[in-house]
Amino acid sequence: MELPRKLMLALFWAFVLNEFFQIQHVYGATVSYDSRAIVIDGKRRVLVSGSIHYPRSTPEMWPDIIQKSKDGGLDVIETYVFWNIHEPVQNQYNFEGRFDLVKFIKTVQQAGLYAHLRIGPYACAEWNYGGFPVWLHLIPGIQFRTDNGPFKTEMERFTRKIVDMMKDEKLFASQGGPIILSQIENEYGNVAGPYGEAGKQYVKWAASMAVGLDTGVPWVMCQQADAPDPVINTCNGFYCDGFKANSPSKPTMWTENWSGWFLSFGGRVPYRPTEDLAFSVARFYQRGGTFQNYYMYHGGTNFGRTTGGPFIATSYDYDAPIDEYGLLREPKWGFLKEVHKAIKLCEAALINAEPAYTKLGSAQEAHVYSAGSGTCAAFLANIDTHSDATVTFRGTSYHLPAWSVSILPDCTNVVLNTAKISSQTTSMQMKLHSTLAGSRSMKIAGIEMVSPNWTWQQEPIGVWGSKGFSKSGLLEQITTTADSSDYLWYTTSVQVDDNEVFLKDGTQPILNVKTLGHDLHVFINEQYAGSQTGSSSQSGFTLKMPIALKSGMNDIALLSMTVGLQNYGSFFDTWGAGITGPVILKGLNGGDKNLSSQQWTYQIGLKGEQLKYYTGESTATATWTSGADLPKKQPMIWYKTAFDAPDGNDPIALNLLGMGKGVAWVNGQSIGRYWPAYIAPASGCTDSCDYRGAYSSGKCQTNCGQPSQKLYHVPRSWVQPTGNVLVLFEEMGGDPTQISFMTRSVKSLCAHVSETHLPPVDLWQLNAEIGSGGTKPKPELRLHCPSSDQLISSIKFASFGSPKGKCGSFIHGHCKTDTAMSVVEQACIGRQSCSVEVSIDKFGDPCTGTTKSLAVEASCS
Ligand code: GAL
Secondary structure, eight states, X not given: OHHHHHHHHHHHHHHHHHHHHHHHHXXXXXXXXXXXXXXXXXXXXXXXXXXXXXXXXXXXXXXXXXXXXXXXXXXXXXXXXXXXXXXXXXXXOOOOGGGOHHHHHXXXXXXXXXXXXXXXXXXXXXXXXXXXXXXXXXXXXXXXTSSOHHHHXXXXXXHHHHHHHHHHTTOXXXXXXXXXXXXXXOSHHHHOGGGHHHHHHHHHHHHHHHHHTOOSSOEEEETOTTOOTTSEEEEEESOOTTOOOSSTTSOOEEEEEESSOOOBTTSOEEOOOHXXXXXXXXXXXXXXXXXXXXXXXXXXXXXXXXXXXXXXXXXXXXXXXXXXXXXXXXXXXXXXXXXXXXXXXXXXXXXXXXXXXXEEETTEXXXXXXXXXXXXXXXXXXXXXXXXXXXXXXXXXXXXXXXXXXXXXXXXXXXXXXXXXXXXXXXXXXXXXXXXXXXXXXXXXXXXXXXXXXXXXXXXXXXXXXXXXXXESOOOHHHHHTTXXXXXXXXXXXXXXXXXXXXXXXXXXXXXXXXXXXXXXXXXXXXXXXXXXXXXXXXXXXXXXXXXXXXXXXXXEEEEEOSSOBOSSTTGGGOOOSEEEEEEEESSXXXXXXXXXXXXXXXXXXXXXXXXXXXXXXXXXXXXBOSSOOOOSOSSEEEEEEEOOOXXXXXXXXXXXXXXXXXXXXXXXXXXXXXTTSBXXXXXXXXXXXXXXXXXXXXSEEOTXXXXXXXXXXXXGGOOSSOEEEEEEESSOOOGGGOEEEEEEEEEEEEEEETTSOOOGGGOOIIIIITTTOOOOOOEEEEEOSSTTXXXXXXXXXXXXXXXXXXXXXXXXXXXXXXXXXXXXXXXXTOSEEEEEXXXXXXXXXXXXXXXEEEEEEEEO
C-alpha cells in the first residue's frame, strides 16, 4: 500500500507541475502599459535596456556579451532587425550565422532577459542603406517611407515575415517568450516634414499595420510625436529627461540614450564621459521615465559591407559599456551598474507615484516619489554646468557637484552621486602577437631558403571581363551595380593629336570629374594618377587633376567606389553615387573637351571579387605569385598570407597600419573595409573632456592626427590555431609587411577611493538598517578581474593617504601608511574579486585631520 500512495503523490505533483509549466508556456506574460510604466503581468516595471545588434558580433560572442549585459544590470536587450542581410535578393532569405535572429533572441531568453525587437524595417543605425535592401529601390514606382503602394506592400510583407518567425518560435512574451516590445519605423518624425500629408498617412498606416499583426505586446515608434494610439511614442537623444509621450495614458520611454557616438573614416574617435552618461540616466528616472535603453551597450563591428554612410568606419565601438571586442569598458560598465542598482532601490517608489517637484536653488531641484506606507525615493539634481552647490532637502544639507544627480532611495541617504565614480577603471593593452613582416624559413629541395610569406596578384585596371558593357553617357552607380560591389569602372578613351601644345610645353591637361562620390581613383593608360575622396554631402565632389596624356589614343579608367550607402535623412534612399558628370578635359588646343556623353565602357565589381580571390584558394584563374619582388605601395593588388592565431582567448585585432584602403578577409570572411590611410584632423581632440554641460557628438574626441581606424577586429571563432588565410585587396598602395596581429587584454585594474566616498550601492540595506538606526556602510575599494579564469596576481601600487595620479602612473603623496601594500595584497592576491574598506580603522591614520584616500593598481593573470 505504501508504494502506490507515494507513487500517486508523485504523479499528482508531476501533473500539477506539468500543468503549471504548460500554462506558463501557453499563456506567457501579459505586457501592457499605463501612464507610468510598462506593465508585465500586472506589475509596473522600471526597466533598463541596452542595444546589441546581432550581426555586429558573432553567435559565439552573444552569450558572453548578453551575460555581461545582465551582470551590468540590464533587464532588456534591444536590437534592430536588418532587412538587407535577411533578404539580399527579393524572396530569398538568410537567417544563418551572424544573421540568426531567432538564435539571438533565444540567447537573450536563456540569460533570463527581455527583448525589444525594433523591426523597423527601416533601421538607420549607421547600417548600409539604413537596412533597406537595394533591390527595393529598383521596384518600379516605389517611393520609400511614404504612402506608396509598392513600398507598403514590401514593408508589410517583411514585417509580417519577422513577426511570424517570432510567433512560430513562441518568442513574444504573450507566448512565453522574451520579447516585451516591438518597434515599427524609426525616427520618422525627425525627417517627416518633406513627405507632407502622405507622410502623415504613412505613419497611421504603419501603426495600424503593426498593431494588426497581433503580437500581444506593445508597439513603439521613436521620435514620432504623432504616433497613433495604442503605439507609444518614445524619445531618442543624449538626454530625454524633458520628454513626455503624446498621451497621458502612455509611459515615458527612452529608446536611444547614445552611450558615445559612431566613428567615421577620416574622423576623430568620439567618447562620452561616464559621469555625463550616468547623469543623463539618473535625470531621466528622476523626471518620470521608467524605461531607458543604451544605444549602444555593445556596438561591435561593421563586418563585410554592412556599414552605412557614406564613410562610417568598420569599428562600431561607440564608446559603449562593452567594447567592440566584447570586453568591459571601465569605469563605464561598472559605474552604470552602480547607477542601475541605485535606481532599482527606488523601483517601489517610482512605480507607485508621480514625482513631486521642489526647486532647491537656481539650478538645483528635487523630485520625490512618495508612495505612502513610508516608501519614498528622491533624486536631487544640480544642473549647473560649472558650480557645485549645497542644498537643503527635508532639513538636511547635501553637497551636489555641478552637473550631477544624487539618488536617495529612502529620501534620506545618498547611495550614489553620478559625478563620483569609485568603481574600478582598467587600462587596456593591445599586445603585439606577430608581425607579417615577410620571411619564413622553409626547405625547398632540401635546401634551407628564406621565402616571403606573402603572395599576390594584380587586379586588372579597367574592364576585365566579358560582363563589361558599353553605353553612351554616364550611369548612376547604385542603380547600375545594385550595390553588388563597392566598385564600378567607368572607362573611355581620348584621342590626342600630336600638335597639342601641352605635349611640347610641359604642361598637362586637367581632368575634371563631377561625381556623387564616394571615392574615386584615376588611372591613365593603366597608370595610377591619383584619388579623391568625397564628403558626406549629397552633391558629391569634383575631382580636378592634371593627367599625363600621350599623343594618340589614351585610356581613361575611373574606379568609382561607394563606402557604405546613405542611411539617414528625408528621401535618403534616392541619394545617388558615382560619376554622373560632367567629365571634362581642360587644356587642349580646342578648349574644353566634354567626355560626358561619349561612349563609356563599364565593369561592375572586381575580377578578384568575381573569382573569389578572398577565399585564398588557388584555382586555374587565381594564381598567386610569390617571390622576393613583393609589390609595395602599388595600387590594386590582392595579397595573401597564412598565419597562426594568437594562443589563448584574448580578442584578436589586425593592425593594418601601413596599408592604404581596401577590404580584408580572414578565412574567407570579410572583416570589413579598412582605410588606415585616412587620417583624422590634427586638432579638435581632448583627452580629458569636461563632463559638465550638455554633451554633443563632437564634444569629446581623441585620436587627432592618427588613422581614424588602424585596428580591425578578427573574431576568435573565425580562426583556427594554425593555418589561417588572410587576404587583402589594396586599392591605393600599401606595405603588407608592416601588418601585425595583436591581442586585447586588461593591463591593469585600478581604483582610487576616498574615505568620504559613498560605499558601493549593494552594501546599503536602507530600510532594515539605516531606517532603524543601524550604521552606515563604509566606502570600499573593489577590484575585479573581468575574466573568470583570471586572478589578481600582483599589486603594482597601493597607497593610503594622499596618493595622486592616474591608473598606470599613481604616485605616493606626502601622507601615507606603511601598511597599504600588505593590507591590499592580503585582501586581493589570488582572488578574482576583492574589496578593501577605505577607512582609518583598516589602515591606521597617517595624517590626522586630512581626508585620506586609497589608490591601488593591480594586475590579473
Ligand atoms: C539615431 C538612429 C539610430 C542611430 C543613431 C546614431 O538617430 O535612430 O539608428 O543611427 O541615431 O548612432
